[in-house]
Amino acid sequence: xxLQVELLEENSVQRFKIVGEIDAFTxxxxxxxxxxVEKVVGMQAEVDLSEVGYMDSTGLGVFVGFYKxxxxxxxxxxxxxxxxxxxxLFEITGLEQxxxxxxxxxxxxxxxx
Amino acid sequence: xxxxxxxxxxxxxxxxxxxxxxxxxxxxxQFSRQFIEKKIAPExxxxxxxxxxxxxxxxxxxxxxxxxxxLIEMMIHYGLALREHQSLIRKQEEIQMEINVxxxxxxxxxxxxxxxxxxxxxxxxxxxxxxxxxxYVYFLNxxxxxxxxxxxxxxxxxxxxALCMSMIKFGMDSLQGENTSPRNVLDIVNRIVEKSVDDSMxxxxxxxxxDARDSSFSYASAGHEPALIYRASExxxxxxxxxxxxxGVQPDVDYEERSVMLEVGDFIVMMTDGVTEVRTxxxxxxxxxxxxxxxxxxxxxxxxxxDTVYNxxxxxxxxxxxxxxxxxxxxxxxxxx
Numbered sequence: 001x002x003l004q005v006e007l008l009e010e011n012s013v014q015r016f017k018i019v020g021e022i023d024a025f026t027x028x029x030x031x032x033x034x035x036x037v038e039k040v041v042g043m044q045a046e047v048d049l050s051e052v053g054y055m056d057s058t059g060l061g062v063f064v065g066f067y068k069x070x071x072x073x074x075x076x077x078x079x080x081x082x083x084x085x086x087x088x089l090f091e092i093t094g095l096e097q098x099x100x101x102x103x104x105x106x107x108x109x110x111x112x113x
Numbered sequence: 114x115x116x117x118x119x120x121x122x123x124x125x126x127x128x129x130x131x132x133x134x135x136x137x138x139x140x141x142x143q144f145s146r147q148f149i150e151k152k153i154a155p156e157x158x159x160x161x162x163x164x165x166x167x168x169x170x171x172x173x174x175x176x177x178x179x180x181x182x183x184l185i186e187m188m189i190h191y192g193l194a195l196r197e198h199q200s201l202i203r204k205q206e207e208i209q210m211e212i213n214v215x216x217x218x219x220x221x222x223x224x225x226x227x228x229x230x231x232x233x234x235x236x237x238x239x240x241x242x243x244x245x246x247x248x249y250v251y252f253l254n255x256x257x258x259x260x261x262x263x264x265x266x267x268x269x270x271x272x273x274x275a276l277c278m279s280m281i282k283f284g285m286d287s288l289q290g291e292n293t294s295p296r297n298v299l300d301i302v303n304r305i306v307e308k309s310v311d312d313s314m315x316x317x318x319x320x321x322x323x324d325a326r327d328s329s330f331s332y333a334s335a336g337h338e339p340a341l342i343y344r345a346s347e348x349x350x351x352x353x354x355x356x357x358x359x360x361g362v363q364p365d366v367d368y369e370e371r372s373v374m375l376e377v378g379d380f381i382v383m384m385t386d387g388v389t390e391v392r393t394x395x396x397x398x399x400x401x402x403x404x405x406x407x408x409x410x411x412x413x414x415x416x417x418x419x420d421t422v423y424n425x426x427x428x429x430x431x432x433x434x435x436x437x438x439x440x441x442x443x444x445x446x447x448x449x450x
Contacts, residue, residue: 031313056436057386061268064362065313085397093317093336094358094366 002026005033013044019051022059030059034066043075050081050104060089067099078102118147123165130169154192159185212272216245219275223282228254232325235260236416237441238423240434248385248439249278253285253293258325261293264441265318265360266337266385277316280305295320295333296370299357303335303368306361316360319383323375323443330381330443331372335360338389341404343411345378350404353381380415380444382407387436391426398429415442 003020014037022030037043047063049055067077078100082090087103090096125144129137148158163181166173227235239248247268253261265281267274284302292301298320306316319337323330332340336359339352357368375381384403391398403422410421419440427434 056390057266057268061313061315064315064359065311068312068362092338092354094356095336095362097356098358098363 003029005030007033007037013046014040015046015048017048017051021053022055022062024056024058027058027062031062031065034062035069038066038069039073040075041073043070043073044078045070045075046078046080048081049079049086050083052081052083052086055086055089060093060095063099064095067095076100080104118151118153119161119164122161123168126162126165127169154188155195156185156188156192159188215272215275219245219278223249223251223278225250225252226254228252228260230254230257230260230325232328232446233260233323234415234444234446235262235442236414236419236444237439238419239437239439240423241437242387242434245275246437247274248387248437249281250439250441251282251285255289255293259293259322260325260443261298261320261322262383262441262443263298263318263320264337264383264385264439265316266387266437266439267316268314273311273314277306277310277314280309281316281318293322294370295322295331296368299333299335299360299368300366303358303360303366304364307364310361315362317385318360321381321383321443328375328445329372330375331370333357333368333370335366335368338384338386340384341382341407342373342375343380343382343407345376345411348408350407375443375445377445377447378411380411380418380442382418383441383443385437385439387434387438388422388426388440390436391430392435393429398426415444418442418444 003018003022003026006017006019008015008017016034018030020026037045045066047066063077063079070077079090080102081104082101083104087096087101090099090101095101121144125137125141129141153161159181163178163185166181167178227237235252237250239246239250241247247266249263249265249267251263251265253263263281263285265278267277281302284305285298288298288301292298299318302318310316316335317337318335319332319340320334321330321332321340332353332355334355335357339354341350342353343350353371353373355369355371358366388403389400403426406422406425407418410418413421419442422440423438426438
């Protein structure tokens with residue numbers, strides 16, 4: 001199973017673009033990438049999940065850990081590009097209430113830009 | 114001991130040099146096993162070879178014999194590496210034994226008994242995908258009127274998960290009387306878990322409490338998969354969801370508590386994501402599938418309903434569970450005995 005993480009810095013926002021499936025096999029790689037920056041004080045992180053086809057609870061654990069670490073360093077985590085299935089996962093777990101989560105933009109909205 | 118193997122070695126060597134057939138080579142290979150068993154180091158093997166050679170060919174030039182002293186030095190670190198490897202294997206065996214003991218302790222510690230009293234029929238099945246289970250079911254039953262159940266899914270497996278479960282169990286055991294309302298239980302357990310777990314670890318938990326005196330089922334959820342209730346009067350299902358964050362993310366969480374009344378024939382289905390997120394070759398199962406299986410067997414006993422769902426979904430995954438699987442059924446029985 002493949003997973004790619006790209007890190008882009010845009011106007012002091014750390015933007016992570018994740019492509020692939022996040023499960024028990026790929027999660028350690030993701031965790032390592034995120035852990036490299038999570039101690040930065042006051043970091044504004046944006047995690048783009050629009051190219052993530054599947055994520056299980058191990059993946060969710062990685063984001064919970066990242067969220068806690070960034071929050072402890074007075075930073076902010078925003079998760080974008082969340083599809084319907086992932087949205088349900090964030091809803092059920094109650095994480096939607098504490099994390100900044102943005103649904104995937106619909107194709108129509110893209111077209112008008 | 115070295116003299117004895119030295120003698121045998123010499124005989125085998127002599128035999129091979131004289132005949133040079135495959136069979137003798139094979140004997141040599143088998144013989145090396147004895148060397149390993151007797152913990153003879155690689156450098157000692159060279160030394161044995163040197164001695165044997167000197168006896169077989171007394172006229173070998175001295176210079177050739179010196180070369181073996183050099184070879185012996187070359188082998189010293191191989192010998193050390195081998196001993197290190199063997200000591201690691203021993204350590205690993207010790208750790209494995211400790212894990213086995215821990216798993217047994219966990220089994221005993223986390224044992225739970227289905228509450229058995231009139232008015233409610235309870236059945237459940239929990240199966241780990243691997244050796245240790247990350248799902249945890251615990252029944253509490255203080256008197257003959259109230260049956261409570263906690264269903265937790267611990268992210269992560271093995272020893273850390275097992276320790277977490279013990280924490281949950283003792284947290285719940287310490288609560289009594291009015292403190293056992295679902296929202297209270299989750300609040301207390303969350304505080305315990307939040308203080309104790311690693312950052313990337315979390316637990317989802319559903320807590321339900323059935324009171325036979327008024328047939329009410331109250332529940333709260335810490336980020337857990339919603340339960341289902343089957344209404345015999347309507348012939349359909351409704352989701353039992355309640356707002357609440359996963360355990361272990363932050364210390365102060367307000368858990369919502371809700372309650373439903375059960376009529377005869379109604380049943381509640383509590384599950385972990387190993388049930389709802391079954392993945393087959395063609396993708397995730399349709400959420401209607403579980404409901405349709407439940408409908409087929411709705412007249413059966415709680416245990417039989419749980420078993421049927423398990424067996425059907427196991428078959429769909431080609432008899433190979435990808436995730437820990439747990440389903441619990443609370444079914445209201447006929448009041449008349």
